[in-house]
Amino acid sequence: MTAPSAIPGAPAAPPVTLDNCDREPIHIPGAIQSHGLLLAFDAGRRLVYGSANAAQILGSGLPALGEPADDGWAAALPALGEALSAGLRNPDPQLSIQQEVRCGDRPADLLVHRSGDTVVLELELRDRDEPQVSEYALRAHRAIDRLKRQPDVDSLLQTAATAVRELTGFDRVMAYRFLHDGSGEVVAEDRHAALEPFAGRRYPASDIPAQARRLYLVNTLRLIADVNAAPVPVLGVGHRDAPLDMSHCVLRSVSPIHLEYLRNMGVAASMSISIVVEGELWGMIACHHRAPRHVAYAVRMACDVLAQVLAANVQSLLARQRARAAEMAAQLRAQVIEAALHGDELLAALAPLAEPIARAFDAQAVVLAQEGKLVVHGELPHEIAAGLVQSLQRAQLAERDLVVSQAMKQVLPPPMPVTAPWCGLLGLRFDPVQGGWLLMLRKEQIETIHWGGKPDKDYATGPNGPRLTPRGSFDLWKQEVRGISVPWSAFEQNLARQLLDELTRAHSHRLAEMHRARTQLLAMLGHDLRDPLQSIAMAARVLERGGDAAGTDGAAPSARLGQRIQSSSTRMARLISQVLDASRLQADLGLQIRRVPVDLARILDDLLDEAVVAYPGVRLLKDMPEHLPMQADPDRMAQLFGNLLSNARHHGLPGEPVTVRLVDLGERVRFEVLNRAPAIPPEVAADLFSAFKRAAQPNVRNKGGLGLGLHIAQAIAREHGGEIAYAWRDGQVCFGVEIPKSASAE
The missing domain is CATH 1.10.287.130 (Signal transduction histidine kinase, dimerisation/phosphotransfer (DHp) domain)
Structure with missing residues (x-):
């Protein structure tokens, strides 16, 4: 190969600093790792890029930069010539060819892919004493079979970490997943007994910059065989106006800043395998070794397949979790809709749902407020809940009528009504005029994070001059986090918006x-x-x-x-x-009920005497004891009896008797009014105790009624701890109610 020519217009690489390390162009490093070679040809078979070690590894016959690969080169290196011809014939941008070849007396893996308009050939040398590939395939099959039987995500990750270490022989294999803030937590680990455990430690999001995460999606397995090996430059012809894009290259060289990172951890070789779930980088399997280590391409592909099976199982488990959550959310929405539309009063109707709402949102407290009334579920003090609602009424909401915060003190105007440990707030304002709110609250998550070293990076003079040097220590560094709650997930926020729409x-x-x-x-x-x-x-x-x-x-x-x-x-x-x-x-x-000792039989008897005098044509049959003492509001009980009697007189068949029963049941009293009449239609029976229904039930025998009798009677019964029920039996309409004799029995 001839000496490289300068690329016209190519800018000098800027120094990596704290401001630009996340934009380092790691996909065009201009070099490869030393355990292989790289050649790139254009459509005319001309060699346009080549690694500086290519001639040394291949020997004679390699064309010079800018020259075509002639028949003599193809004859001297037939495997490379055939691979180049196959690559040129296939225009697929996703081209991927792999085959085992011999390079002198050493086995090697030949890899072919496209990079723009060029065909890239990588030749990766193997160790002479590597076991047979079939042995690795059997191990991988066993590991995949174990993966399929794991019941949860943590078990999956532990099984995968153990299997990858068995396949590759690395000193340490860690499986970790990314959290909501981009940091990664080590969930599972398999390691040499002499190494310090890293399980449970967290690493900041800045350890894997955005451009590195993109490459982990493009190229899901990455091997760094020797951290301390000098990179081999890739030379290009002078007319090429851009460096070679090595996003898909397995031999791509490593960022100097990442190499320092590994050296600071005492790592001489590493391998990473991406866990991609639903197109996103969900987690990784990271392998470390204390000495240089080359893992054969076939073994790496077995690990990559294992990671894909792992990702598929993780996706299935997460999908089942989402399905269960969606089912619970649908049930909750249905309950809220039913209560909100059919309850007599909104807060009273929603109050029984406070516990299911808290469970669905993993909240420690739920607050319902409207028109100055307040319902509080959980340990939140009533006065703090009232102050919180007042403060929210004054707040300027960023998103329509939804408030989402891990630290509510940051979104509330002063004076601050909330005290520790309450931090997380998910608020739904369904009635802006009268202060209608549904609030879910979470307590402070006092969390001690075990970082793998202090997460901040500092400027220092490192081996590459005055620039950013990665963290120099990976000793355990503890950080206590206060003042925030567990974040509200996207699913929870979406459910909150749905509930807000329904409540509105x-x-x-x-x-x-x-x-x-x-x-x-x-x-x-x-x-x-x-x-x-x-x-x-x-x-x-x-x-x-x-x-x-x-x-x-x-x-x-x-x-x-x-x-x-x-x-x-x-x-x-x-x-x-x-x-x-x-x-x-x-x-x-x-209705301002006032319980006093009364004789219920005497009240009913007087009421029946008045009815006989007032309506001589009505036949009354009574079945009641001579005395029935209890605690009740005498005026309201007379009102209840009178309303039920009036209802029977107006709606019963003319000339048929009205039967009145009063029964002593020990701790409770049962009162019934029966009159012969057709059964009430179901659509009418469903609305019997609602107010203002006279238009729906015209009755010429009750022209002067407002349709409020049964509505008020039901309210009186409930105030006394009972419930009026309608039934139709033996051709008679029956309204009955059971009431406790005393407030203590209630």
Whole structure:
């Protein structure tokens, strides 16, 4: 080969510094490792690049740079000539040819690939005393079989580390995976007994710069046979305007900064195998040796196949984990939608889901807030939760109505309402006007990281002059991390956005329902108050004119008018009372139950006597004890009984009796009202206890009702620890409720 010619326009390589080490052009080093040679030919078979040791290894017959490989060269080196011809005939940019050849008296591996418009031939020499390749193939097959039986990722990595060490003989083989911040953690290790263990240590992301990570994806296995061997320059002809791209070369030389890194670790030879999952560099298998070590190409390919099987198994395990998480997320979304759309009050409906929400997001606390009301699940103090909601209302949100932070103090405006150990926040604002929030919180992750040496790099004068020198010590260096939580994963953030969309839609739906209910209430109330008000006004005008004529029944006019005013006023009071009760329930204020000792049988008996007097045509059958003492609100229980009786009287078949039962069950009391009537349709039964349903169930026998009776009766039952249930049996509609006799029993 002739002396190299300068490449026109090629800039001098800048010194590597702290600012540019992550941009070092390691794919065009201009040199190869010394245990082989490199030749590159253009489409005219001209030698355009060649390593400086090629003539020494191959002997005579090698063409000069810029000269074509003639028939004489092909005859002297037939294997290289055939490989070159095969490469030139195949235009595939992903061309890859490998074959075993002889180079003098030594076995060698011949590798062919394309780099742009050139065909690159690499000849890698083997050791003379290497075992047969078939032996390695059998070992690799056994290792792959063991990999298939591992149940989890950690077991997979440990099995792979052990198998690679058995195949290659390296002193240390580590399997590590990359974390969310790009750093790598050693998960598994197989090593010589004399070596210090590195398992559990972490290495910073800067140890593998971005351009190195790209090459680990392009070329998944990398061998450095001798850290201290001098690199062999690759010479090029003068007309080539760019250095040779060696991204796919197995002999590519090593960055000086990486060689220093290895020397500082006491490593004389290394090999790395990429673990690529879903197109991303998920982890690596790193091999170290205390002396130079060359691993045959066939053995390296067996390790590469093993790593691909490992990656496929990791991907399968991760896919199963994602599938389980997606299933749980779908169930949670369905529960939230159901509760938000069908619950009487949003916070009360979502409160039972606080535990599933915390579990789905791996959160230690959940906070629900709206209209000044607060529900807290977990160990978070109530006053801190209230302060957090107020602070978030003042905050300027970076992303619509979602807050994501590992250290919430960095996103909250002062004064700071949150104290240790709470750090992580995933907040969903579904009601900006009335402060509607769903918050998931995580505690501080106090983590002691075992770094392989101090993770910071410093300027120093190294063997390559004044520039960046890699970390000079890999002794254990501990760092305690405080003030942040475990980060919220992309899956968790996506689920949070989905829940936010559902809650926002549910809130909009509830606002529309509330507006419709208020409009309906005003319309019904205006209509139903018109008649009693008109009666009162008429009676007042008659009294004003001094009417004194006796009625047909002989009663004085003033007495009849007084009865009319009393009746109309009572009806108005009943309507207004129902509206007020419904308003309190809609506002989640409750009905102000006051338990006192009462005789429930006496209350019911008085109510039945009044019903017989007021409605002589109604037949009442009662089954009840003479006395039934308990603790209850007497007025509210009379209201519950009256509403159920009124419901049976209005909706039962005319002329059929209404049966009333009161049963003492020991710690509880059961009350039932039965009337003969057709079964209630399922679509109506599902909405029996909702407010304002008169339009959906017109009844000519109850024109003056607001559709609130069953709604209020159910609220009274719940305030007393019971629940009204509907059933249809033996041709009768039955409404029954069981109530504890005392608050302690409840």
